[in-house]
Amino acid sequence: MKFTDLNPKREIGAHSLLVDVGEFRLLIDGGMSPKDVGLACLPDYTRIAPDSVDLIILTHCHLDHIGSLPCIHRSQPSARVLMTPASREILPVMLQNSYTVMLKQRDEKEVEEYPLFSRSEADAIDLDVFAMHFGRTREFVKNGEHLRITFYPAGHVMGAAAVLLEHGGKKHFFTGDILFRRQHTLNGAQIPTMQVDTLVTETTRGLAEHSANFTYEDEADRLLESVAKALREGGSCLLPVFALGRMQEVVTLICEARHRGILPRNFPVYCSGLGLAVVDVFEKIGRNGKKYGLNYTAPDRISPPVLQNLGHRLAPEGEMVFRKRSLNALNVRPLPRSRVKAGIDIRRSSLFVMSSGMLVENTPAYQVAASLMPFSHNLIAFTGYCDIDTPGGKLLGQAPGDIFRFETLEFETPIRARVEHYDLSGHADREDLLHLAKVMNPSSIVLSHGDGNARKWFEGALTMALPAARIFNPEPQETYEI
Template identity: 65%
Template sequence: MKFTDLNPKREIGAHSLHIVLGEFSILIDAGMSPKDVGLACLPDYTRISTDSVDLILITHCHLDHIGSLPCVHRQQASARLLMTAASAEILPVMLQNSHSVMLRQREELNVEEYPLFTRQEVDAVSDDTFIMVFGKTREFIKGNDHLKITFYPAGHVMGAASVLLEHQGRRYFFTGDILFRRQHTLSGAQIPTQEVDVLVTETTRGLAELPATFSYEAEVMRLLEAVSDTLQKGGSCLLPVFALGRLQEMVTVIYEARRRKILPRRFPIYCSGLGLAIVDVFEKIYRNRRQYGIDYQPLSPIAVPGSSRDTDYPLAPRDKSLFRRHFLQDLGVRPLIGKYIKPGHDIKVPSLFIMSSGMLAEHTPAYQIASALLPFDHNLIAFTGYCDADTPGGKLLAMQPGEIFPFEALQFNSPIRAAIQRYDITGHADREDLVAFAMQIKARTIVLSHGEEDSRKWFCDEFAKLLPDVAVVNPEPQATYEI
């Protein structure tokens, strides 16, 4: 296999892998960096000649995996796009929203090249999509060459897949973004334990050190207690979340908590635009869950890494998986009217805001609410997912109480008086789980991807200790490796 990580930086950012297996030229994901602007946020597609890619495989619909798909689809007009049915539903909503954001940024940030694609190009992506069903192997033929592809549920978010490629007797497994333990709204990854020759693993959480006693539910309870305390003392709470996945998970947690009287009954809850649009897609997927493969039951034993020990989910909905739209109606969730929120002006009625962006990116509802809540010590800003250190969210988490936080996009500086907390309720596998998984599927070569430099270093060190006979590749960006 010829392997090139097209992400120009060794970080999470614009995820896209170029794979050559015999006659086949394959792209896995076509992301966009959330923290760069303009052409700098794209993977380096100039390395691939026009119209040479046969297949583009999409693991899931976060923008760091699909944000540049219309751009590469334009260059690779003959490529077949493969994704799950759920991803095919979510993808146009995410990309049309990204198009709107770019139009706005063209004005606000003066980025001439925005938008990087048109609405019609998003429609063209949807028209060329070929649906993959979890666990069902498809064979592709080119000349005399054969390639088998199987998608497996990866947990993480609705529709997310890990990918197995089988070519000339060798097996190549790509985790994509993966979570082995279940969430309140989704089952965990279901990956067969069969051995693989090459494992390409995500490395998002290499720096996340968890105590041996850690449990997802205990962390959820810790968050709920903080939210309850804040509301009861007259403060407001902001949960900055990703619109796809985290928002629906957090709404479900709050819904269950209120039903069980863990949270006070009366306080307004607000959610933001894109997350609400995705709610409608999730409802459609729920209603057609058999067709969408959500009920996938693997026949072979599946990998269950050691630290996925959260079998007990007292708070989770009885209907084991999936978010429902009526949770929002039952909670009386309202859309946010932005013009009533002003930097430095506290929210009068104690409220809960579940808003994107998860990293508190500028010009987002979460950023705007944070500018109102931050100067007051009875408020809470609670992060629940991954936060890049270079984003406003990452910077806020690194600062101390009392320091001055600059809301540059609003030309407003605020002392950090609200409580800033982090809760480990992420959609990514713990690092120990990923190592245990690599051992269970007896990978002979491990390739690191989708992680920051320090995070990858932890994996390199750990694999060197535990798997001294396994070759570990931490690829340089844009360099091609024969693996």
């Protein structure tokens, strides 16, 4: 197998992997970096000749995996685009939103090259989609060679797939973004026990350390207690989240907490538009769970440490529990953006569950943060991964009282609101990925989708755990024979 990481930087962002196996040329994901602007946010597609890719595989619909899909699809007219039926439903919503955001940025930030694709180019992907159900192997033939591909549920977010390629008697496994733990709105990864030759693993949480008795449920309760305290004291709360997946999970947590009496009753809840649009698609998928393979369970599932430590309040295995009624019960409404102004406090104590999760400029979360930050009764609570170069990452690195500058709003303020971080990540803990590697016992391991230091941790830990394996921490844009 030949492997090239097309992400120009060794970090999470413009995720895209070019994979050559025998006669087949595959592209896995076509992402876009959330913190860069213009052409700088793209993977390096310049090394892919026009019409040379046979299959584009989409693992899931976060922007760092799909944001540039129409750009590469445009130059690869013969490529089939493989994704799960659930991703097929979600993809157009995400791409159309991305298109709208780019149009806005073209005017606000004077980015001439935006939008990077047209609406019709985004829509055209669907014509080439080949839907892949979990656990059903498909075989592709080219020049007499056979390539077998199987998708397995990766947890993480609705429709997310881990991918197994079988070619020439070898097995190559790609985790994609993966989570073994069950969430309140989605089952965990279902990966059958198997031995593989190559493991390509995400490394997002290489630097995330937990105490031995950490549980997701306790962490969620800690967050909810903090939110309750702020609301009872007359403050407002901002929870910056990814619109796809995390927003629905957090809204479900809040709904349950209010039901259990942990949160006060009468406070308005606001969500941003994309998160609400995704909810409608989730509802459709949830109502037809079987059709979308939500009930798939892997035989002899790989069971990393986190699965032995599950919280008692989670839904029974096999049930997908996100329902629009959580939104209705909370009377969730879209953000009245005109009523939110930098430096002016929200008059009524409110809860904002807003994208972006990393507080990227000009997003609803960014705007609300600029309103809440100067006032000590307010709370800004992050629940997931923040790149250190994004406003969210920078804010988490600052101390109370420091000056925080909202660049694009030309506004700065001392940090007076409480700023906290809760570890409710949608990515697997590093120990779980180590367990996966040990079970799969590959002869080669490729590190991807993580910051430099996170990959370093995996490099060290995997070398210790699997001394016979070759570990690749690939340079961006370089091709490796694996």
